[in-house]
Amino acid sequence: MKRLVLVGGGHSHLEVIRRIGQHPSVGLHVTLVAPQRFKACSDMLPGLIAGHYQHADCHIDLEALCGTACVDRMADTVVGLDAQQRMVHCASGASIAYDLASLDIGSAATYAPQGMEVAVEPGEAFLAYWDALRQRAQSRVLHIVTVGGGASGIEMTLSMQHCLNQAGCRAHLSIAASNRTILPEHPAHVRRYFERVLRERGVGLLTGARVTRIEDQTVWLDSGAHLVADHVVWALGPRAAEWPAHAGLAADEHGFVLVDRTLRSTSHPEIFAAGDIAGMRDHSRPKSGVHALRQGQVLAENLMRTLGGQRLVRYAPQRLAPALITSGDRHAAASWGGLSVHGAWVWRWKDRRDRERMARYRVA
Ligand SMILES: Cc1cc2nc3c(=O)[nH]c(=O)nc-3n(C[C@H](O)[C@H](O)[C@H](O)COP(=O)(O)OP(=O)(O)OC[C@H]3O[C@@H](n4cnc5c(N)ncnc54)[C@H](O)[C@@H]3O)c2cc1C
Incomplete structure (x- = not known):
């Protein structure tokens, strides 16, 4: 019996489990290690925060999905990997042996959340924090500072504001971005559109404001200026968990597991990686749920081909995938290459796309 261990219930592993369910393989035992039963889809997180979605719209029941594919789910978090012994080690103290392992663990928290601070990823942790924040906002005026002027920082700030406004709560929101503009990787029209919306x-x-420290409900910037903050939301983009590189897996300059075009580790052929945690040696594309x-x-x-001793296929990323950025109120902007459009119809486009994608992994 061969043992395949899937670490993390990310977007790519949803597809792997779905395929295993469609084409069961005799002589294969598959284990998914995922801490939560319900996987939050961060692409829809801004819509959930804004109040446009219910919890069930943007969560996948991993237990149910695994059930359709005879995959064992272990409710645990992997904290280490012994590549020589071919074992993954979990936070509970359990260890699982593998013949083939695949990592799809998304992004690590940008900043270890403590008290007044939270990172937008992982989504599950942010949602728990957001529930508490929303409760506090019922009884007092809150100051919320988002650190990061990329798409996730802008979307989350506007979505939090929309939700709090709808609930009749008063809050002061601000964004501190270290770059000279917001959305530096997007066309000027998109930047101008969001600058206007924020204004x-x-x-x-x-x-151009780098956060240097946070203390006594104050966010200090390198200019010497400061912002009052009851809550600080970190949205600094994808960051790699440290344990894969500590395990000796080849990593790119940012610590993401280095994989070739077949998504196989460049240092350990019995390990694959996909989604945000994978650093593609031959392609550099922004990390996104669509790619994952x-x-x-x-x-x-390729997991099945490896087990069958067959030649692997290559992943070819889309050359130009549109980035869809929401503005809290059922409006969104789309940008690809130098082009951009915005409006309520863009939000409907994204809404339809996201819901259709979720439906593929939902068990009736
Ligand atoms: C606010 C926001 C909005 C976004 N909007 C979009 C968008 O509109 N379109 C788009 O394409 N992308 C969007 N993204 C990016 C997108 O969500 C991510 O790129 C995508 O979720 C990455 O998928 P993944 O498969 O790598 O991992 P994820 O889907 O993040 O899943 C990883 C899973 O692994 C689990 N895990 C983590 N560590 C471990 C461990 N050690 N052991 C076991 N399990 C573990 C986590 O709990 C999580 O459930 C957005 C991101 C954010 C934060």
């Missing part, structure tokens, strides 16, 4: 909605924006899902198709194929 019109009274969200404070400080660009597309990688899942190739990952599923």
Whole structure:
């Protein structure tokens, strides 16, 4: 019996489990290690925060999905890997032996959340924090500072504001971005659109502002200026967990597991990685849920081919995938290459796309 261990219930592994359910393999035992039963889809997190979605709209029941594919789910978190012994070690103290392992663990928290601070990823942790924040906002005016002027920082800030406004709560929101502009990787039209939205909605924006420290409900910037904050939301983009590199897996300059075009570790052929944790040696594309899902198709194929001793297929990323950025109020902007559009119809486009994707992994 061969043992395949899937670490993390990310987008790519959803596709792997779905495929295993469709094409069961005799002589294969599959284990998924995932801390939560319900996997939050961060692409839909801003819509959930804003109040446009219910919990069930943006969560996948991993237990149910695994049930359809005879995959064992272990409710645990992997904290280490022994590549020589071929074992993964979990936070509970359990260890699991593998013949083949695949990592799809997304991004690590940008900052270890403590008290007044939280990171937007992982989504499950953010949602728990957000529930508490929303409760506090019922009884007092809150100051919320988002650190990071990329797409996730802007979306989450506008979505939090929309939700608090709808609930009749008063809050002051601001964004501190270390770059000279917000959304530096997007066309100028998209930047201008979001600068206008932030201005019109009274969200404070400080660009070229690097946070140096946070103490006594104050966010200090390198300019010497400061912002009052009851809560600080970190949205600094994807960051790699440290344990895969500590285990000796080859990593790129940012610590992401280095994989070739087949999504196989460049240092350990019995290990694959996909989604945010994978650093593709031959392609550099912004990390996204769309890529993670597309990688899942190739990952599923290659895991089975490896077990069958067959030649592997290559992953070819889309050359231009549109980035869809929401603005809290059922509006969104799309940008690809130098082009951009915005409006309520873009939000409906994203909404339809996200719901259709979720439906593939939902068990009736
Ligand atoms: C606010 C926000 C909005 C976004 N909007 C979009 C968008 O509109 N479109 C888009 O394409 N992308 C978007 N993204 C990016 C996208 O969500 C991520 O790129 C995507 O979720 C990555 O998928 P993944 O498969 O790598 O991992 P994820 O889907 O993040 O899943 C990883 C899972 O692994 C689990 N895990 C983590 N560590 C361990 C461990 N050690 N052991 C076991 N399990 C573990 C986590 O709990 C999590 O459930 C957005 C991100 C954010 C934060």
